[in-house]
Amino acid sequence: MAQLRFDISVSLDGFIAGPDPNTEQPLGAGGERLHEWAYELEAFRRMHGMAGGAVNRDSEVVEESTGNTGAFIMGRRMFGGGEGSWDESWRGWWGQDPPFHAPVFVLTHHPREPLVMAGGTKFTFVTDGIESALAEARSAAGDKDVAVAGGADVAQQYLAAGLLDEFQIHVSPVLLGAGTRLFGDDATDVQLEIERVVESSTVTHIRYRVVR
Amino acid sequence: MAQLRFDISVSLDGFIAGPDPNTEQPLGAGGERLHEWAYELEAFRRMHGMAGGAVNRDSEVVEESTGNTGAFIMGRRMFGGGEGSWDESWRGWWGQDPPFHAPVFVLTHHPREPLVMAGGTKFTFVTDGIESALAEARSAAGDKDVAVAGGADVAQQYLAAGLLDEFQIHVSPVLLGAGTRLFGDDATDVQLEIERVVESSTVTHIRYRVVR
Incomplete structure (x- = not known):
């Protein structure tokens, strides 16, 4: 069966974003x-x-x-467009031809019609929770995997719910000191196996499998 | 020239110890x-x-x-024996034959005579700072490296002072959620290069060089 997984770049000290994120950075x-x-x-x-x-x-x-990715799931903040109800003119951070080139399911509390972009990206807005979004994404992905595109909070929710199969971190040789942590405080009972390591001079890719 | 370095096991979420350390754990x-x-x-x-x-x-x-290690440097808490002046009966956490088998320089504010243990370990207590401890340790190590044995605060001090040459982390496939972080909040201007990666099924060893 196709996997639910994520791929994410992380600092050596465990952050996926630095302190004080805003629209400028x-x-x-x-x-x-x-x-x-x-x-x-x-x-x-x-x-x-x-x-x-x-x-x-x-x-x-x-x-x-x-x-290997047939569909993506992302959180509302990663899609952007403000915290309240939709400004329907907002079409995501990525321009007219977003880098996903596949169906993207956005977790939100605010219903909105699907948004078809250039290059194969289609944003569908899911208001009834992470399991429903996963079912829709699996259906759209066919034989391919579903990837959680972020943010960290969404990845943590799928991990905590026991729905995540594997993840790959790209450990950059960088210290950020503070910011958004990849993992939360409460995932301590998750059992992991190292599946594969790929090294290079600029980053270390480590893939883990979640043991059920 | 011999290197100043450390080797430390760290969780996937960046902790070298879990929450609530005490004499029992x-x-x-x-x-x-x-x-x-x-x-x-x-x-x-x-x-x-x-x-x-x-x-x-x-x-x-x-x-x-x-x-490759000719001498160690450790902090007062890693040696133990209470926070005040010395109880001279305290001889460290490791029994009569500690696992260092080399000179160990303990950073402290409380003078004490050196302590010779079985198996080649000798604890020397240094009261005049990290640079002095490093000079003494280098002298004792000869051609070999000096290793910071811990804790994280001592490793951070040497990194912040620009005295550390390299370090190797052993990334365990474990999430601790909280505890003692290996890196502090203020090392963000440290430049690192990946020196070597060794993979196994149980841990990932990554060695970094600090770029001057």
């Missing part, structure tokens, strides 16, 4: 440094509509993940 | 799980005076570290 102070390993990769650049870039072990890891 | 709730990868190794057992055990990539990493 959505990843918080220093948060862009977490993703430096990816910016020059051909796989990353293609996803974002740019030509050229490096092909190496890191890009293979990215290709593998994107190639 | 000095590593805090769940903290023992960080070290499970090491307990069965021949290299670890020999260091603690026990025969037998596994020889594998993990034990090679341990052997390499202990073989």
